[in-house]
Amino acid sequence: EIKTLEDLNQTINNLTQQLENYQQEIQDLNQTITELNKTMNTTINIKQVTSSVGSHVNLTATITDAAGNKVTTGKVLFKVNGITLKDTNGNVIYAIVNNGEATLTTKTQAAWIKNTTNVQAVYSGEKPYKSSRANTTNISITKGKATITLEEKTITAKAGQTLTLKAKILDSNGDRINNDKVVFKLNGRTLTDKDGKTLYARVVDGEAVLEYTIPETYNAKTYNLTAVFGGNYYERTQTQGKLILEKKATTITPQNITTTNGKTTIKAQIRDETGKTLTSTTKVAIKINGKT
Numbered sequence: 001e002i003k004t005l006e007d008l009n010q011t012i013n014n015l016t017q018q019l020e021n022y023q024q025e026i027q028d029l030n031q032t033i034t035e036l037n038k039t040m041n042t043t044i045n046i047k048q049v050t051s052s053v054g055s056h057v058n059l060t061a062t063i064t065d066a067a068g069n070k071v072t073t074g075k076v077l078f079k080v081n082g083i084t085l086k087d088t089n090g091n092v093i094y095a096i097v098n099n100g101e102a103t104l105t106t107k108t109q110a111a112w113i114k115n116t117t118n119v120q121a122v123y124s125g126e127k128p129y130k131s132s133r134a135n136t137t138n139i140s141i142t143k144g145k146a147t148i149t150l151e152e153k154t155i156t157a158k159a160g161q162t163l164t165l166k167a168k169i170l171d172s173n174g175d176r177i178n179n180d181k182v183v184f185k186l187n188g189r190t191l192t193d194k195d196g197k198t199l200y201a202r203v204v205d206g207e208a209v210l211e212y213t214i215p216e217t218y219n220a221k222t223y224n225l226t227a228v229f230g231g232n233y234y235e236r237t238q239t240q241g242k243l244i245l246e247k248k249a250t251t252i253t254p255q256n257i258t259t260t261n262g263k264t265t266i267k268a269q270i271r272d273e274t275g276k277t278l279t280s281t282t283k284v285a286i287k288i289n290g291k292t
Helices: 005-037
Strands: 042-046 050-052 056-065 075-080 094-096 101-107 117-123 137-142 146-150 154-158 162-171 181-186 201-204 207-213 222-230 237-246 250-260 263-272
Touching: 042 117, 056 075, 056 117, 075 101, 146 222, 146 237, 154 162, 162 181, 162 201, 162 222, 181 207
Parallel strands: 050 137, 154 237
Antiparallel strands: 042 056, 056 101, 075 094, 075 117, 094 101, 117 137, 146 162, 162 207, 181 201, 181 222, 201 207, 222 237, 250 263
């Protein structure tokens, strides 16, 4: 309650001081808002990297502000040969910035193995930082390592029979490979078609399958079976097994027996167990009354 002029002057002084304090607070808040609204230029660079097809690689970008300080917020996307990296659903993969770095771990694709493969990083920007784009950086991609195994290590068959040769091929991460091809060999000789052309088995979903008919001329014995994988994207690797060719059962049907001037000629037809006439050179023992 104001009773005197002195009290009124004191009240005015108090209100004036409070007003000045509020004005200073408003000024400080405006300054803070101004600082927060400021945007800073950023610089993004990519660390050098080497990798091989099928292996995992870390793509790392460093982001700093105009003063050289580490940027601590935002996200980064990477492009390889101009193509933005995405997940299996087609969504862009982002690496979150942490303490001035953003790292994306991804699998090295076969399509990256070119004479020149480059990677680029793009920083999205987030207040108070501006977005930025790194210069493309060449990366070294080499052929990957793989393992190959035969579905059947030991196969038993007979000449003339058609086999289904199968091999399983995985990359260094144990994932199924979907490119390059496999050749099969018997005793070191590559399997070919009737025209002498090499038979290739394409690798699809980690498997190579080849239908092969064993020539009738192959002798009954054990052969070394080799499956060899390699080509444009993976280093050469191989595995071995066995192919055991068994003898075929045969039947002999006499057709004609003639004797001229004391010389007897016996003609007979020899067929294998499938009914096919034998066409190869062989020996036949003749017995009369049990004596050869």
